[in-house]
Amino acid sequence: MPLMEVKNLEMTYTDEDVATPVLRGLSFKINRGEFVTVMGPSGSGKSTLLHILGLLERQSGGEYFFGGKQTSEYSEDEIAKLRNKKLGFVFQSFNLLPRTTVFENVKLPLLYSGIKEELWDTMARKAIDAVGLSHRLDFEPSQLSGGEKQRVAIARALVNNPEVIFADEPTGNLDSKSGEVVMDIIQKLHNEMGHTVILITHETYTAEYAERIIRLRDGMIESDTKVLNRRTGKLFQK
Amino acid sequence: MPFHHAARIALAGLKTNKTRSALTILGIIIGVTAIIMVVSLGQGAKDLILSQIEGLGARVIGIIPGRQPKGPTDVLATLTASLTERDFSALQRKENVPYAQDVIPVVFGSETAYYNGQTYRPTLFGGNESMADIYDSYPERGRAVSADDVRSAADVVILGWTVADTLAPGQDLLGDRIKIKGRNFLVIGIMPKKGGASFINFNESVFLPYTTAQKYIFGIKYFNRIIIRADSEAHVAVTVEDVKATLRELHGITDPDKDDFGIETQADLLKTVGTVLSTLTVFLAMVAAISLVVGGVGIMNIMLVSVTDRTREIGLRKALGATNRNILTQFLLEAIILTGIGGIVGILLGAGLSFAISLVISNVFGLAWDFTFPVGAAVLGILISTIVGLIFGLYPARKASHMSPIDALRHE
Numbered sequence: 001m002p003l004m005e006v007k008n009l010e011m012t013y014t015d016e017d018v019a020t021p022v023l024r025g026l027s028f029k030i031n032r033g034e035f036v037t038v039m040g041p042s043g044s045g046k047s048t049l050l051h052i053l054g055l056l057e058r059q060s061g062g063e064y065f066f067g068g069k070q071t072s073e074y075s076e077d078e079i080a081k082l083r084n085k086k087l088g089f090v091f092q093s094f095n096l097l098p099r100t101t102v103f104e105n106v107k108l109p110l111l112y113s114g115i116k117e118e119l120w121d122t123m124a125r126k127a128i129d130a131v132g133l134s135h136r137l138d139f140e141p142s143q144l145s146g147g148e149k150q151r152v153a154i155a156r157a158l159v160n161n162p163e164v165i166f167a168d169e170p171t172g173n174l175d176s177k178s179g180e181v182v183m184d185i186i187q188k189l190h191n192e193m194g195h196t197v198i199l200i201t202h203e204t205y206t207a208e209y210a211e212r213i214i215r216l217r218d219g220m221i222e223s224d225t226k227v228l229n230r231r232t233g234k235l236f237q238k
Numbered sequence: 239m240p241f242h243h244a245a246r247i248a249l250a251g252l253k254t255n256k257t258r259s260a261l262t263i264l265g266i267i268i269g270v271t272a273i274i275m276v277v278s279l280g281q282g283a284k285d286l287i288l289s290q291i292e293g294l295g296a297r298v299i300g301i302i303p304g305r306q307p308k309g310p311t312d313v314l315a316t317l318t319a320s321l322t323e324r325d326f327s328a329l330q331r332k333e334n335v336p337y338a339q340d341v342i343p344v345v346f347g348s349e350t351a352y353y354n355g356q357t358y359r360p361t362l363f364g365g366n367e368s369m370a371d372i373y374d375s376y377p378e379r380g381r382a383v384s385a386d387d388v389r390s391a392a393d394v395v396i397l398g399w400t401v402a403d404t405l406a407p408g409q410d411l412l413g414d415r416i417k418i419k420g421r422n423f424l425v426i427g428i429m430p431k432k433g434g435a436s437f438i439n440f441n442e443s444v445f446l447p448y449t450t451a452q453k454y455i456f457g458i459k460y461f462n463r464i465i466i467r468a469d470s471e472a473h474v475a476v477t478v479e480d481v482k483a484t485l486r487e488l489h490g491i492t493d494p495d496k497d498d499f500g501i502e503t504q505a506d507l508l509k510t511v512g513t514v515l516s517t518l519t520v521f522l523a524m525v526a527a528i529s530l531v532v533g534g535v536g537i538m539n540i541m542l543v544s545v546t547d548r549t550r551e552i553g554l555r556k557a558l559g560a561t562n563r564n565i566l567t568q569f570l571l572e573a574i575i576l577t578g579i580g581g582i583v584g585i586l587l588g589a590g591l592s593f594a595i596s597l598v599i600s601n602v603f604g605l606a607w608d609f610t611f612p613v614g615a616a617v618l619g620i621l622i623s624t625i626v627g628l629i630f631g632l633y634p635a636r637k638a639s640h641m642s643p644i645d646a647l648r649h650e
Contacts, residue, residue, distance in 0.1 A: 089557050
């Protein structure tokens with residue numbers, strides 16, 4: 001059973017009677033443990049696709065199965081719980097809480113998790129350790145570099161040990177050097193911890209990490225190909 | 239999510255916006271401060287006034303001439319000449335009013351006094367030898383009015399401190415004579431300088447035998463009051479009935495509604511004045527409470543701005559798994575914590591200011607003013623301000639909770 005499956009997925013935004021179709025009938029499956037990169041020119045609908053797959057937004061047409069179940073059958077609260085337990089997000093603009101320490105920022109998802117508070121510190125430390133920022137525990141976002149901020153965001157996405165990590169242009173605001181550090185971390189999570197990664201990018205060096213590339217154009221799939229990870233040489237295995 | 243986590247998130251949210259949080263609760267602080275001050279100072283004023291009334295003595299009964307008004311539409315019958323010497327003698331008789339210890343006829347009015355080119359217009363109190371005891375108006379030097387003075391309608395006066403000081407500044411008037419209505423009066427006593435508020439301003443009064451006042455100054459044969467002091471508090475009620483029976487018989491009255499006199503006891507007065515003052519305090523406190531509503535509108539206003547400001551934060555929290563209820567709780571708690579803190583600060587501030595004012599009143603003005611901490615008003619203040627937070631925080635909190643995570647994250 002695929003982790004995620006979309007059938008004829010459509011998304012149309014309606015604003016003052018003007019309908020703007022963004023996604024026009026997408027169908028594909030993503031299995032556990034895949035590293036998928038979604039590419040395409042701006043306006044091709046890749047961010048919208050990620051929002052729908054990430055359960056941040058509901059599609060206007062078609063079906064989306066997450067874990068074998070129609071997402072339209074989930075209640076609002078169940079979706080919130082899925083976002084908390086199964087999904088992790090890394091945004092282009094970091095979205096860290098200002099005037100809040102790295103440690104507290106990473107703990108944020110735990111607040112809504114129902115996990116016992118005694119475990120929070122250990123879990124947060126572990127996640128921060130995984131992105132190599134243990135020495136920045138008490139720093140606030142304003143004291144960090146862009147690359148460090150994004151690594152905090154990754155630690156935050158990681159802390160609940162989710163199945164899927166969604167990364168929306170995670171290197172878009174970074175120079176290529178810190179971008180590579182961030183991508184190496186995402187790669188490591190995928191390889192060593194088995195997280196499914198869905199990455200949106202338009203940068204080719206970032207795409208080098210992928211094992212499968214879905215290209216979008218005008219809301220439709222232009223191509224869906226398995227590629228050799230040019231960094232590790234690992235080919236996607238079904 | 240456990241409550242203490244929710245409270246911690248809300249507190250953290252408030253802490254990151256300290257200035258705004260402080261400004262937001264200013265309205266609530268002022269409102270609660272006003273309530274506490276009104277109630278505390280109202281209580282202080284009430285205690286002071288009631289203690290003054292109690293100072294008149296619990297055993298004292300006042301008889302007022304004339305028919306007393308029965309309601310707001312009843313025109314006060316101005317038959318003020320209804321208490322006479324005949325009533326006085328009848329009330330003095332033990333077979334009529336057995337428990338009356340003292341019976342004092344009183345006449346009063348204003349008249350100009352002259353001495354050596356100086357003038358002053360004091361209030362004149364004419365009474366008998368028991369007057370000084372009941373009013374606690376013994377002279378500092380000289381003597382009080384005696385029974386002989388009353389019998390002979392002697393031309394003697396006791397001057398209040400201000401009267402003596404104005405007529406002859408820096409000069410001792412004791413044994414000298416002053417002129418009232420063209421007649422010379424021997425000054426037999428000078429009152430001490432009295433501080434504080436009282437129903438009688440002793441400093442500006444002149445005391446003399448009632449016979450003298452009736453005959454030579456006011457030219458009347460009736461009394462403005464007859465004061466009776468019962469021999470014990472337990473006998474006040476029965477004495478009141480005895481007085482009524484005696485006067486009705488004397489005046490030929492069968493229908494109590496047609497009484498041509500009224501009776502005041504300290505208990506009546508305490509009750510009436512106490513009720514009036516409490517009503518006034520409640521009214522003022524309610525006016526102050528309105529300002530809390532204004533404060534609540536301020537909270538709502540700032541919370542709405544805060545929700546818009548923190549749209550990204552709300553979106554992020556939702557993306558990380560916060561439910562609508564989590565967000566609602568967070569913003570509602572922020573509002574309630576804000577107003578709760580405002581309530582506590584207001585109570586402390588109100589109590590502090592009231593205490594300072596009570597110090598000023600008792601030290602500068604020399605009044606027996608006690609500071610009271612209004613526990614009821616404090617509890618009510620916290621309660622109302624928290625409810626205000628709940629009500630005015632609900633709309634912004636709902637607005638925040640219903641935001642779509644992605645719209646919120648896109649927000650710039």
